[in-house]
Amino acid sequence: MKKQARYLFPKDYMADPSAHVFEGKIYIYPSHDRESGIAENDNGDHFDMQDYHAFSLSSVDAEVTDHGCILSVGDIPWAGRQLWDSDVAHKDGKYYLYYSLKDKNDVFRLGVAVGDRPEGPFVPCPDPIRGSYSIDPCAFEDNGQHYLYFGGIWGGQLQYYRNNKLTMPGQLPEVGQPALCPKVVRLSDDMQQFAEEPRDLLILDEKGQPLLQGDIDRRFFEASWMHCYQGKYYFSYSTGDSHLLCYAIGDNPYGPFTYQGVILTPVVGWTTHHSILEFEGRWYLFHHDSVPSGGRTWLRSMKVVEIDYDADGRILTVEGS
Ligand code: FUB
Numbered sequence: 458m459k460k461q462a463r464y465l466f467p468k469d470y471m472a473d474p475s476a477h478v479f480e481g482k483i484y485i486y487p488s489h490d491r492e493s494g495i496a497e498n499d500n501g502d503h504f505d506m507q508d509y510h511a512f513s514l515s516s517v518d519a520e521v522t523d524h525g526c527i528l529s530v531g532d533i534p535w536a537g538r539q540l541w542d543s544d545v546a547h548k549d550g551k552y553y554l555y556y557s558l559k560d561k562n563d564v565f566r567l568g569v570a571v572g573d574r575p576e577g578p579f580v581p582c583p584d585p586i587r588g589s590y591s592i593d594p595c596a597f598e599d600n601g602q603h604y605l606y607f608g609g610i611w612g613g614q615l616q617y618y619r620n621n622k623l624t625m626p627g628q629l630p631e632v633g634q635p636a637l638c639p640k641v642v643r644l645s646d647d648m649q650q651f652a653e654e655p656r657d658l659l660i661l662d663e664k665g666q667p668l669l670q671g672d673i674d675r676r677f678f679e680a681s682w683m684h685c686y687q688g689k690y691y692f693s694y695s696t697g698d699s700h701l702l703c704y705a706i707g708d709n710p711y712g713p714f715t716y717q718g719v720i721l722t723p724v725v726g727w728t729t730h731h732s733i734l735e736f737e738g739r740w741y742l743f744h745h746d747s748v749p750s751g752g753r754t755w756l757r758s759m760k761v762v763e764i765d766y767d768a769d770g771r772i773l774t775v776e777g778s
Pocket of ligand 1: 504541592609680728729730
């Protein structure tokens with residue numbers, strides 16, 4: 458089905474939009490793409506972002522307000538390079554910005570920064586979250602507990618870890634082996650650490666078997682997102698090198714989850730990344746593509762499109778750009 462999507466901020470390149478409703482408005486926390494001149498490679502070095510902006514709008518059709526820079530790489534004591542995908546959680550009047558960043562040893566870690574308002578500014582904690590690794594944190598609240606989902610292969614470095622430990626040399630599983638899993642972890646009461654060891658989030662096929670590494674149209678690559686619909690938990694993600702946004706359904710925040718289908722077919726540009734939000738009774742997919750930059754995959758533009766569910770709770774596939 459072809460749906461009309463809206464580019465949200467034509468003035469600048471923004472990607473990986475994480476959208477939430479705070480104080481009755483939609484807030485969006487994207488990555489801030491820029492032209493760094495770094496050559497494209499499988500490591501993603503060309504995604505060399507240096508700060509984050511926050512955006513708000515009173516409805517999906519309304520004017521978008523750019524609240525300006527909310528966190529900059531220069532303000533983060535442990536920073537190396539590359540501010541990748543981020544997300545924000547709200548608890549007890551404070552806002553927590555979780556972000557992906559390489560440390561001074563070029564290892565991706567997850568950081569947290571704290572603010573009093575959804576539009577920031579956010580003050581970074583002095584160190585990364587203990588035991589954190591890889592990229593793409595998604596913050597999710599369920600019954601008063603807060604969780605992070607994270608992970609990404611290739612440039613996202615997830616293949617270097619097994620059982621939450623760095624293994625050298627890190628390798629992807631063989632094609633016939635179970636795929637690497639995204640991770641889920643409950644956050645501590647102060648929202649600044651993990652409350653437990655991160656767990657594997659299992660994505661199963663229709664026969665109850667884990668998806669295999671060679672199943673590139675369905676296995677997890679990066680871009681975790683979680684939302685609830687009619688009492689079920691929907692985990693959605695990008696398949697990376699096959700360029701699909703897919704989803705799987707489970708009964709609780711930890712899973713297991715069973716693969717269901719494609720949310721968004723490939724967009725112009727290599728990456729695809731999203732969030733899903735209910736606002737005033739309708740459901741929206743926030744995502745990005747590289748159409749406005751003429752296909753330059755490191756210069757992406759954020760968009761929103763309405764999505765629909767069928768009577769069985771299946772998300773109807775949206776055609777990408
Ligand atoms: O924006 C940098 C990276 O590209 C994100 O962390 C990935 O999910 C991909 O969208």
